[in-house]
Amino acid sequence: MVDYGLASKRLASLSKDTISNRVILKNTTIIDGDGKTSSNMTIVLRGSIIEQIHSSNEFIDDLADGGVIMDAAGRYVSPGLIEMHSHVGVRSLPQLWASEDVTETSAPVTSWARAIDGYKSNDLAIDLIASGGVTTSLVLTGAQNIISGEGYVFKMKRNDSPYSMLVNTSHDTNGKPQRYLKAALGENVKKAFQHRLGGPVTREGVSYHLRHALEAAKHLKQQQDVWCDSTKTKNSRNRLVHDPYPESLELQTLVDLLRGDIRLNVHCYETEDLYSLFDHSDEFGFNVSAVHHALASHLMIDELKSRQVAVATFADEWGFKPELYDTSFYLPKYLVDAGIPLALTTDHPAGYGKLLTYQAQVAYHYGVDADHAIASLTGVPAKALGLDNRIGYISPGFDADLVVWNKHPLQLGATPLLVSINGDVVINATESLWTGIHPASDQSKGPPPQRTQKQNDPSACSPGQNDLVVQGITSDFFNDNNPDMEDKEDTNGTGTAVIRNGELVCVGKHHCRTLAQSLVRENHVPVLNVTDGYVLPGLTLLTRQYGLGEIPYEDSTMDGKHTEENLDHIVFARNGLRFGEQHLERCHRKGVTRLITAPLTDGFFHGMGAAFRTGASSVLDINAITCPECALHFTIGHEAKTKAISTVSQQLQLLEEILTVRATSCPEYERAARGQLPVVVTTDHKDIIAHLIKLKRKTGANIIIVGGAEAHLVARELAEIELPVILWPGLCLPLTWDQRRCLVGPPLTPLSNAEALLQAGVLLGLGNWDYRQRHAEDALWEARWALGAVGKHSDALDMVSRNIDKMFGLRGSMEDVVIYEGNPFEFGASVAVVLEAGGIQRCWPEIEPPRFGYQPGGWKV
Numbered sequence: 001m002v003d004y005g006l007a008s009k010r011l012a013s014l015s016k017d018t019i020s021n022r023v024i025l026k027n028t029t030i031i032d033g034d035g036k037t038s039s040n041m042t043i044v045l046r047g048s049i050i051e052q053i054h055s056s057n058e059f060i061d062d063l064a065d066g067g068v069i070m071d072a073a074g075r076y077v078s079p080g081l082i083e084m085h086s087h088v089g090v091r092s093l094p095q096l097w098a099s100e101d102v103t104e105t106s107a108p109v110t111s112w113a114r115a116i117d118g119y120k121s122n123d124l125a126i127d128l129i130a131s132g133g134v135t136t137s138l139v140l141t142g143a144q145n146i147i148s149g150e151g152y153v154f155k156m157k158r159n160d161s162p163y164s165m166l167v168n169t170s171h172d173t174n175g176k177p178q179r180y181l182k183a184a185l186g187e188n189v190k191k192a193f194q195h196r197l198g199g200p201v202t203r204e205g206v207s208y209h210l211r212h213a214l215e216a217a218k219h220l221k222q223q224q225d226v227w228c229d230s231t232k233t234k235n236s237r238n239r240l241v242h243d244p245y246p247e248s249l250e251l252q253t254l255v256d257l258l259r260g261d262i263r264l265n266v267h268c269y270e271t272e273d274l275y276s277l278f279d280h281s282d283e284f285g286f287n288v289s290a291v292h293h294a295l296a297s298h299l300m301i302d303e304l305k306s307r308q309v310a311v312a313t314f315a316d317e318w319g320f321k322p323e324l325y326d327t328s329f330y331l332p333k334y335l336v337d338a339g340i341p342l343a344l345t346t347d348h349p350a351g352y353g354k355l356l357t358y359q360a361q362v363a364y365h366y367g368v369d370a371d372h373a374i375a376s377l378t379g380v381p382a383k384a385l386g387l388d389n390r391i392g393y394i395s396p397g398f399d400a401d402l403v404v405w406n407k408h409p410l411q412l413g414a415t416p417l418l419v420s421i422n423g424d425v426v427i428n429a430t431e432s433l434w435t436g437i438h439p440a441s442d443q444s445k446g447p448p449p450q451r452t453q454k455q456n457d458p459s460a461c462s463p464g465q466n467d468l469v470v471q472g473i474t475s476d477f478f479n480d481n482n483p484d485m486e487d488k489e490d491t492n493g494t495g496t497a498v499i500r501n502g503e504l505v506c507v508g509k510h511h512c513r514t515l516a517q518s519l520v521r522e523n524h525v526p527v528l529n530v531t532d533g534y535v536l537p538g539l540t541l542l543t544r545q546y547g548l549g550e551i552p553y554e555d556s557t558m559d560g561k562h563t564e565e566n567l568d569h570i571v572f573a574r575n576g577l578r579f580g581e582q583h584l585e586r587c588h589r590k591g592v593t594r595l596i597t598a599p600l601t602d603g604f605f606h607g608m609g610a611a612f613r614t615g616a617s618s619v620l621d622i623n624a625i626t627c628p629e630c631a632l633h634f635t636i637g638h639e640a641k642t643k644a645i646s647t648v649s650q651q652l653q654l655l656e657e658i659l660t661v662r663a664t665s666c667p668e669y670e671r672a673a674r675g676q677l678p679v680v681v682t683t684d685h686k687d688i689i690a691h692l693i694k695l696k697r698k699t700g701a702n703i704i705i706v707g708g709a710e711a712h713l714v715a716r717e718l719a720e721i722e723l724p725v726i727l728w729p730g731l732c733l734p735l736t737w738d739q740r741r742c743l744v745g746p747p748l749t750p751l752s753n754a755e756a757l758l759q760a761g762v763l764l765g766l767g768n769w770d771y772r773q774r775h776a777e778d779a780l781w782e783a784r785w786a787l788g789a790v791g792k793h794s795d796a797l798d799m800v801s802r803n804i805d806k807m808f809g810l811r812g813s814m815e816d817v818v819i820y821e822g823n824p825f826e827f828g829a830s831v832a833v834v835l836e837a838g839g840i841q842r843c844w845p846e847i848e849p850p851r852f853g854y855q856p857g858g859w860k861v
Contacts, residue, residue, distance in 0.1 A: 007397025022067030033379030033393035035371025080135025080401030085345035092123035103142030113149030132354035133403040143184035184267035217254030263289035269323035298334035310341035315362035320772035333367035410447035429747035449828035461843035502838035538593030538816025542767040571607035585849035591818040598633035606633035631678035685738040686710035709739035715760035724763035730786030754786035
């Protein structure tokens with residue numbers, strides 16, 4: 001039960017003696033936990049709670065009485081965000097074996113485990129998460145066994161004691177605190193026990209172990225009920241002196257679940273797991289509070305609605321496991337449209353807890369309305385946790401958890417300027433960030449335009465077409481210094497683009513418009529109209545494994561990882577490329593027309609990378625592989641240690657030998673030593689990068705750094721020697737030891753990694769070295785966000801086009817053209833035309849390619 005009278009009780013308990021500790025935040029634009037917006041509001045805090053809300057500034061002088069008055073200048077203020085699925089504190093940063101305490105896997109069911117017993121209240125991630133506006137996190141145990149233990153709700157304010165960070169939930173009317181239990185079904189559990197005795201290796205086994213544990217708990221509950229019933233008569237009470245109350249440390253948490261005293265949160269993706277869960281719920285009589293991840297939940301809407309279950313999921317997670325593969329970017333919209341409570345999560349540190357707002361931004365981009373997008377981070381998770389009587393809203397009597405934003409939180413790159421937890425300021429940006437990130441006019445802008453999927457008119461635009469006139473162009477980023485577009489970004493949208501014989505021949509307002517009119521009149525060239533059209537080169541990205549397989553966690557779908565440690569034998573990525581599957585399709589449909597990929601290995605030497613077209617149907621297409629020998633790829637660091645090459649010192653020594661004494665052993669090494677073939681080295685640690693700077697000075701090799709988390713520490717030297725860096729990720733998460741000194745960006749550091757390197761003059765690119773093969777299609781968003789206030793749109797574009805081409809000696813940005821409707825550097829844009837390989841390849845492509853295989857109605861491709 002939830003005590004909805006709590007706020008009134010807290011207000012009544014305020015002492016008049018504490019009036020002087022008021023904080024008055026005036027001139028705010030409140031975005032509340034239901035997403036509703038109210039302008040010109042005043043928020044009054046007293047101690048750890050919100051005392052008053054006023055719809056004007058009239059009463060400020062009467063309220064002050066020695067308190068603090070702060071002018072928000074119209075900025076957006078939201079409740080503190082709520083992360084409903086996190087492992088902060090039990091998977092602390094940087095991740096080390098010694099501090100990995102997320103899942104106790106000694107048995108399939110460990111309901112007795114408690115996250116608080118392994119919670120590190122000094123985890124560096126706590127500050128990072130708070131800097132994203134997240135003030136409250138449900139910290140759960142892991143998903144490697146069926147019932148992994150009890151989770152707890154923590155405020156994201158570091159403290160010496162984890163108990164001081166807990167949300168006090170003892171105010172319920174039945175006197176019991178809110179409690180949370182974590183369970184998991186599906187692929188994770190099967191994989192965890194596949195090589196161990198005593199655990200399940202099938203979904204049938206998972207169900208058995210779960211039911212077996214619940215059956216034991218049911219028997220214990222019955223024994224406890226009998227004991228309690230026996231206390232009702234005097235004779236029975238006398239006998240109970242020698243018959244103690246039945247207890248079990250192992251089973252009591254499950255008994256509490258059966259009694260309805262604990263909220264069950266279940267990790268499951270597939271429909272078979274969800275239906276199995278609900279079957280067990282009916283059999284044993286327990287309730288499910290929320291299903292987590294649940295990327296197939298849109299396929300069982302009616303079942304979820306009938307059970308009033310919340311869904312805590314992602315907006316853009318897909319592809320790296322079979323149970324995540326056949327998913328939809330529109331899942332959040334489907335759930336919201338059906339009236340199912342939607343809470344968006346990051347699963348920190350699997351996703352970056354600081355970027356919780358990004359989940360709502362992507363959901364909004366794909367159709368969730370602004371109110372529900374905001375509510376998915378505030379009001380909905382508060383209710384699912386049974387805490388909507390104190391958090392998730394800006395309301396009198398609620399916790400003083402507030403976030404002041406530099407712009408609307410659904411805008412790309414929205415950054416907290418101030419974060420308050422229980423009335424204490426835990427994040428406060430520098431004065432330059434308060435005044436310098438965005439002009440005042442941006443502070444009052446609402447959410448960005450929402451993406452709309454247009455249906456293509458084949459009479460205007462069709463794949464294979466060679467001639468097209470596009471009207472409504474606002475911005476030309478394909479042609480630098482276009483004299484016919486006086487402003488690169490002209491909001492009038494009066495420009496025209498002409499495609500003739502499969503090439504973009506002009507973009508502009510005057511000469512190009514005249515040519516277009518002539519072609520339409522005399523040659524009957526069709527016309528495509530767009531609103532706020534942007535012309536960009538096709539994007540080029542370096543990736544870890546795109547094109548070499550489809551589902552990284554399913555070996556049968558991948559090219560495989562080579563273990564060859566004979567450095568004279570080079571593996572070529574071009575031989576393993578596969579085309580036409582979903583990862584490449586989604587990239588192409590969002591304007592990423594070329595990728596560079598290296599062979600897969602867990603060791604030091606990957607081999608020879610290749611560049612290829614994401615839109616090719618097979619290797620037989622003309623120019624499917626645009627650069628068959630693009631670069632030699634290496635990894636230096638802990639990740640690359642093997643039995644044969646077991647130290648970082650050996651790795652560095654071998655690379656130096658390849659570029660010097662071994663250079664004559666094969667033509668590829670000789671080309672690399674002469675600087676004719678790029679040498680790509682994936683590494684993050686600043687001292688390894690420093691060694692590579694010395695190596696370039698010694699050999700003159702064309703070395704490219706990938707990763708580069710600590711590259712900012714030697715940025716000046718990198719710029720001096722013209723050694724480029726391909727950052728990954730664009731927004732730094734200090735996940736590993738070698739990444740721990742990266743610049744996490746505002747509001748904690750004045751600059752991000754990307755901003756610092758750009759300011760130093762380093763040639764900068766963005767890559768996607770994710771072993772889970774995610775998010776390459778969103779590279780332009782990531783580049784724009786990474787550069788923050790320092791970079792321009794053209795700088796972000798160069799990171800994923802021209803700069804990559806320059807590093808590898810390619811011509812992709814000079815040949816491929818993508819025309820968008822809307823600003824692709826923000827949310828809300830759609831691809832209208834993809835032009836490459838001498839013709840139009842796509843017109844108004846839907847982001848999700850058609851599903852392959854059997855579908856209702858028969859087999860389809």
